Amino acid sequence: MEIFGIPVQALMGQLLIGLINGSFYALLSLGLAVIFGLLNIINFAHGAFYMMGAFGAYLLLNKLGLNYWWALLVSPIAIGAIGVLIERTMLSRLYQLDHLYGLLLTFGLALILQGLFRNEFGSSGLPYAIPPQLQGGQNLGFMFLPNYRAWVIVASLVVCLTTWFVIEHTRLGGYLRAATENPQLVQAFGINVPRMITLTFGFGVGLAALAGVMAAPIYQVGPLMGADLIIVVFAVVVIGGMGSIMGSIVTGFGLGLVEGLTKVFYPEASTTVIFIIMTIVLLIRPAGLFGAQK
Amino acid sequence: MASAVSSSSAATASTAPAHAPGRDVARTHLLVFALMLAVLVIAPLAGVYPVFMMKVMCFALFACAFNLLLGFGGLLSFGHAMFIGSAGYAAAHSAKVWGLTPELAVLFATACAGALGWVTGLLAIRRQGIYFAMITLALAQMVFFFSLQAPFTGGEDGIQAVPRGRLFGLIDLSQPIAMYAFVLVIFVVGFALIYRIVHSPFGQVLQAIRENEPRAISLGYDADKFKHRAFVLSAALSGLAGGTKAILFQLASLTDVHWGMSGEVVLMTLVGGMGTIFGPVVGAAVIVTMQNYLAELGSWVTVVQGVIFVICVLVFRRGIVGEIGHWLKKPL
Numbered sequence: 001m002e003i004f005g006i007p008v009q010a011l012m013g014q015l016l017i018g019l020i021n022g023s024f025y026a027l028l029s030l031g032l033a034v035i036f037g038l039l040n041i042i043n044f045a046h047g048a049f050y051m052m053g054a055f056g057a058y059l060l061l062n063k064l065g066l067n068y069w070w071a072l073l074v075s076p077i078a079i080g081a082i083g084v085l086i087e088r089t090m091l092s093r094l095y096q097l098d099h100l101y102g103l104l105l106t107f108g109l110a111l112i113l114q115g116l117f118r119n120e121f122g123s124s125g126l127p128y129a130i131p132p133q134l135q136g137g138q139n140l141g142f143m144f145l146p147n148y149r150a151w152v153i154v155a156s157l158v159v160c161l162t163t164w165f166v167i168e169h170t171r172l173g174g175y176l177r178a179a180t181e182n183p184q185l186v187q188a189f190g191i192n193v194p195r196m197i198t199l200t201f202g203f204g205v206g207l208a209a210l211a212g213v214m215a216a217p218i219y220q221v222g223p224l225m226g227a228d229l230i231i232v233v234f235a236v237v238v239i240g241g242m243g244s245i246m247g248s249i250v251t252g253f254g255l256g257l258v259e260g261l262t263k264v265f266y267p268e269a270s271t272t273v274i275f276i277i278m279t280i281v282l283l284i285r286p287a288g289l290f291g292a293q294k
Numbered sequence: 295m296a297s298a299v300s301s302s303s304a305a306t307a308s309t310a311p312a313h314a315p316g317r318d319v320a321r322t323h324l325l326v327f328a329l330m331l332a333v334l335v336i337a338p339l340a341g342v343y344p345v346f347m348m349k350v351m352c353f354a355l356f357a358c359a360f361n362l363l364l365g366f367g368g369l370l371s372f373g374h375a376m377f378i379g380s381a382g383y384a385a386a387h388s389a390k391v392w393g394l395t396p397e398l399a400v401l402f403a404t405a406c407a408g409a410l411g412w413v414t415g416l417l418a419i420r421r422q423g424i425y426f427a428m429i430t431l432a433l434a435q436m437v438f439f440f441s442l443q444a445p446f447t448g449g450e451d452g453i454q455a456v457p458r459g460r461l462f463g464l465i466d467l468s469q470p471i472a473m474y475a476f477v478l479v480i481f482v483v484g485f486a487l488i489y490r491i492v493h494s495p496f497g498q499v500l501q502a503i504r505e506n507e508p509r510a511i512s513l514g515y516d517a518d519k520f521k522h523r524a525f526v527l528s529a530a531l532s533g534l535a536g537g538t539k540a541i542l543f544q545l546a547s548l549t550d551v552h553w554g555m556s557g558e559v560v561l562m563t564l565v566g567g568m569g570t571i572f573g574p575v576v577g578a579a580v581i582v583t584m585q586n587y588l589a590e591l592g593s594w595v596t597v598v599q600g601v602i603f604v605i606c607v608l609v610f611r612r613g614i615v616g617e618i619g620h621w622l623k624k625p626l
Contacts, residue, residue, distance in 0.1 A: 042424045090608060099424055100370045101607050104564065107372075107557060108603025115596035228435075231553065235432040238425060268443065275436035279417055282429065286420040 006264055012143040014260040020149055020218065022256020023156035024050075024211050028233045029240065029248040030160055031207035034167070036242050037180045038200045041091065041102030046233070047226025048113040049205045052079050053212025054221045055117060058128055068131035068217070075213050076206040083205030087198050110227070117223035125220025152214050159210065160249045167245050176200065235278045241291020251289060322624050323489075326572055334478055344474050345542075350582045351481040352539040357562040357574030358488050359531035364560075365569030366492055367524040368504030369419075372427045372556050373434030376414070377529045379551030380437060381407040381536030386453035386546035387446055396459045396467055400480070400537035407533020408526055410437070415525030419518055431553060438551045452547030456540060473542065480538050484531055489571060491527060500524050561599060564606045567613025572626050576614050 028046060035043050043049075056075030060066040066074065086109065094101045130148045137146040167173035179186040179193050187193045212226070219225055240251030255274050262273040269276070281289060334351065338344040356378055363369045385403035388394040394402065418429045441447045448454070458467035467473045491497050503510040503517045511517050540546045549555065558581065566577025581599075588595050606613065612620055619626040 036424075040424075042428065090604070093608060097611075100427065101611070103370070103372075103424060103427055104560065105604060105607040107560075108600045108607065111557070111596050111600030111603065113600075115593055115600060118593045119597070227553075231431055231435045234428040235435075238421070238428055238432065271439040272436050275432050275439075278429070278432055282417050282420050 009143050011264055014264045015257060016143070016145070016149060016260070017263070018257040018260020019153050019253065020256070021259060022253035023153050024215060024229070024252075025233055025236050025256050026160050026249045026252025027156050027207055027211040027214075028230070029236045029252050030163060030245065031204035031211075032233065032237055033240075033242045033245060033248045034163070034207075035201055035204040038176065038197050039087075039091070039095075039102070040099050041094075041106070042099075042234075043201075043204065044103055044106035044230070045086075045110040045113065046106075046204075046208050047228075047230030048110040049079055049083065049208040049226070050212040050215070050229065051117065051223060051226035052082075052113065053209025054128070054216040054219075054225060055121070055212075055223075056209060057213040057216045058126055058221045061128070068213075071213050071216075072210070076209040079209035079212075080202040080206030084198055084202040087201040091201065092194070092198075110230075114223050114227060121223060123223065125222035125225070128216040128221050130217040148217060152218065155214065156211070159207070160252075163207070164245045164249065232274055235274050237288075239274075239278050239281045239288060241288020243288070244290040247288075247290025319624055322626070323571060326626060330572065330575065331482065334481075338474060344470055346582070346586065348474060348477040348542050349539075350579050351477050352535050352542065353559075353562065353582055354575040354578040355481050355484045355538075356532050356535035357559055357566065357578045358485055359528045359535065360559045361563045361568055361570075361574045362488050362491065362531070363524055363528040364563060365573075366497060366504065367500050367521060367528075369521060369525070370423075370427045370560070371418070371430040371525075371528075372553070372560070373414070373418075373430030373432075373437075374528075374532055374559050375551050375553060375555035376434040376437040377407040377411060377532035378536035378539070378555060378559075379441065379546075379548075380410055381533030382540035382546035382550050383441065383447050383453065384533075385537035385540040386456040386544075389459055389541060390453060390456045391446075394459075395463055396461055396476070396541050399459075399541060400534065403537025403540070404530050404533045407536065408530030411526045411529020411533075412522075415522045415529065419521045419525065431556065434551070434553060434556055438548070438553070441548060441551045447546070447548075450548065452545060453540075454545055456544040456546065458541055458544060467541070477538055477542060480534065484534050485575075488531065492571070496520070496523070558599070561603055561606075563613075565602060565613055567616030567619070567626075570613065570615045570619060570626050573613050573615035580614070 028050060032043060032046055035041060053075050056078060057068065057071035060071045060074060061068070090105060090109075091102060094105060134148040134151050137144050138150070139145075165173075167176055175186065175191055175196065179191070179196055183193050208226075215225070236251055236255050237248070239255065240247045242248070255277065258277065259270060259273055263270040285291075334347065337347050356374075360371070360374050363371055381403035384406040385399045388402045389396060389399040414430065414433045417433065418426055421429055442449060446453075458473065460466050461472065461476060465472050467476060499510065499515050500520055502513075503515065503520055507517050536550065539550075562577035562581045563574050564577070565580055566575065567573030584598065585595060588598060591598075610617070615626050
């Protein structure tokens with residue numbers, strides 16, 4: 001069976017890889033958007049936190065003997081706590097200044113974190129086994145679907161949609177959206193906005209770490225695994241516009257799929273296609289697909 | 295989530311706008327400039343490794359060009375590696391394959407970087423503040439992948455064994471003294487040009503836009519046009535540095551197109567003092583020196599650079615020259 005001269009299996013295989021990449025784009029750009037909404041800071045260290053999440057899983061397994069499922073819980077909380085510490089000690093001093101300083105600070109942090117991990121573990125990737133419960137796969141007739149990959153797509157969809165639901169449809173999310181619009185007013189109503197900011201940053205960092213844990217069995221665990229990824233995620237964020245949570249999720253998955261398709265039809269462009277789309281979006285709709293035009 | 299609009303104001307906390315210099319300030323600038331020139335001429339005679347000095351000059355010009363955009367235009371580009379890097383390829387290719395003389399190769403590289411800046415600038419200035427940084431970074435990454443795959447860049451190997459050639463077809467640049475003079479002249483011309491741009495009416499409007507864009511627009515200035523021109527100038531001057539560097543080291547490689555290079559030039563400017571005239575030169579000297587002496591520490595260099603970034607942002611936002619200028623109450 002062929003579509004446009006491409007065997008269906010190859011096409012589906014690349015689409016699956018695209019969906020997997022899209023899951024990570026969505027999780028990471030969601031975290032960036034949540035942080036940006038409240039802190040007005042673009043977290044350049046997001047890729048480093050993603051990398052630390054993966055290393056967290058690796059270390060939990062090899063030093064403490066805690067398996068994947070524990071890592072899924074412990075690693076994001078631990079890395080999120082580091083995020084809280086960073087927000088309290090460093091980022092919170094910069095809120096009165098131009099937002100670019102936040103970008104510069106987190107860029108410095110990314111250099112430090114990636115450098116430290118590279119010194120400790122070397123540049124080459126470390127393997128992390130797929131948990132036994134998710135080994136094997138399903139034969140769907142037209143393609144073979146590994147269980148773990150199906151799990152990653154479903155899990156990241158669930159996490160993304162839950163986050164969306166909490167932010168858009170609960171009281172807590174209401175506070176958050178209100179503080180995004182007007183922090184002074186929300187503070188005047190008796191909500192502890194600084195604490196909310198801190199916890200939001202911690203949550204965004206935790207999301208990145210969660211993505212890292214899920215990525216560990218797919219990609220190799222390496223100190224630079226987040227460095228190039230974060231630049232692609234920045235492009236995803238520019239394309240989607242950070243104004244909408246659902247926008248980040250849809251753009252993340254969508255661009256993953258587009259990238260997968262490009263690998264099938266024109267592999268030379270697969271590394272650049274997202275940047276090319278960014279260029280086109282900037283020309284046609286500079287505020288991004290889901291951004292508010294100003 | 296509308297509060298991103300404030301990001302264009304006060305990009306540099308440290309500097310008063312560089313007015314058309316008063317006689318007093320102009321004299322100070324001239325004095326410091328003479329001092330800098332003296333150091334650059336005497337250092338190799340006093341036994342400082344000339345290649346090191348030439349490397350510092352290339353990066354100093356690069357950082358000055360970058361500072362033109364950040365310090366005086368308030369635009370943080372995180373993609374300036376694409377200009378120094380692509381200019382390096384242009385100079386190396388034209389000198390090696392087409393056999394251009396070094397001065398033509400460097401001019402060609404400058405033009406290429408300027409053209410790239412014209413295109414990418416048009417895209418990047420469509421968004422402000424943080425988005426501007428992300429867009430330039432993404433565009434530079436696209437240039438990186440292009441350089442990795444394009445046939446004439448040599449991929450991972452880069453373009454090696456670029457001939458230094460004969461300046462104007464006459465002077466052999468493989469002689470150390472000739473090469474040193476060549477780099478020195480390019481640096482001084484580039485530096486003087488940037489100084490002139492900053493203190494020209496164009497530079498004044500640029501700084502007005504940095505301080506208060508809506509007001510500059512209400513006064514009738516087309517802010518986007520000014521930003522775009524500043525971007526092109528910054529790109530072309532970065533290309534001048536990149537072309538010279540490629541001829542100097544006889545090499546154009548992926549290192550210069552990588553995002554790490556974009557980060558380095560931000561760091562140099564930050565350390566020296568953004569929005570100052572001489573800051574980027576000092577910053578470049580500090581960072582290149584550090585890289586030389588810490589080379590044996592291997593990947594710790596990245597960590598040290600990161601730490602310097604964090605310290606500069608948290609407690610040392612004026613930078614070295616900005617701090618001295620503040621102390622002397624004169625914009626340097």
